[in-house]
Amino acid sequence: MIIANYLSTLDxxxxxxxxxxxxxxYFAVSKRNQLTQGYEVEFIEQQQEYLWLIALLVISLF
Known part of the structure; x- marks a missing residue:
């Protein structure tokens, strides 16, 4: 049973x-060399902001 699309052009x-x-x-995940869609880039940027806030919070606790 195939649960998702399998494109023969991807690795x-x-x-x-x-x-x-x-x-x-088999569990297969396509390999990517770069992020291709805008929401992926926005998600990464949002996660970086949260990590900075968490780091500042942790530093302020010490």
């Missing part, structure tokens, strides 16, 4: 799914 990192020492499927 994938595949991890075998085993049950009772038998491979029953």
């Amino acid at each position: 994938y990192k595949k991890i075998a799914i085993e049950v009772d020492n038998r491979v029953v499927g």
Whole structure:
């Protein structure tokens, strides 16, 4: 059963799914060299802001 799109033009990192020492499927994640969509970049930028705030909070506690 395929749960998502599998494009033959992309490279994938595949991890075998085993049950009772038998491979029953693969978990595949496409490899990317760069972020391609705007929301991905915005998410990373937001996470960086949160990390700076957390770092400042931790420093102020000491």
